Amino acid sequence: MRGRAGELQRLLGEIGTCRICRDRPLGPPLPHEPRPVLRPSATARLLLASQAPGVRVHASGVPFSDASGDRLRAWLGLTPPEFYDQRRIAIVPMGFCFPGHDAAGGDLPPRRECAATWHQRLFAAMPQLELILAVGTYAQRFHLSAGAAAGMSAAVMTWREALTSTARPRRLALPHPSWRNNHWLAANPWFEQELLPRLREEVRRLL
Secondary structure: OHHHHHHHHHHHHHHHOOHHHHOOOOOOOOOOOOOOOOOOOOOOEEEEEEOOOOOOHHHHHOOOOOOOHHHHHHHHOOHHHHHOOOOEEOOOOOOOOOEEOOOOOOOOOOOHHHHHHHHHHHHHHHOOOEEEEEEEEHHHHHHHHHOOOOOHHHHHHHHHHHHOOOOOOOOEEEOOOHHHHHHHHHHHHHHHHHHHHHHHOOOOOOO
């Protein structure tokens, strides 16, 4: 345990000074100073694999400190103190820094440099994980690989198989809790009626 905690601390120190997206970017450089926002853990059994910080999270340095975070906590049945207890819940987005805005004012995709550079080492230092919640399509493409090829809806619909899998860690897809998915939520009432109650039970068990 101490060895894993020490490795994660070393990794966080390296990530905190990372400037790859500015100095050696895969595409246009990050348009602002990097501010990595992530919370790996040597003890948590549950991990939230999200997409990338938004502009409010970039300002606060606290993951999911926005309306999407409020909705995600409601989905999981967690209070803010529970959600931010790093001993019990890890948070590792696909991109660690706010990627900037596109021409229409929306968030750009997560920076590719983060996963390519850091994810293998981060997840190797967290072998205790039992459940990864892949929030949004970018996280699903990485963590579910072939399981995300049919799209977000199909990936989320495999929730029963995900929760009963004997693999470790299990991997369950969730839609991004953004308001942009309100139409999807309205069109798929089973998500709130069937999936969420079962997921809350599992989250409570893992905590």
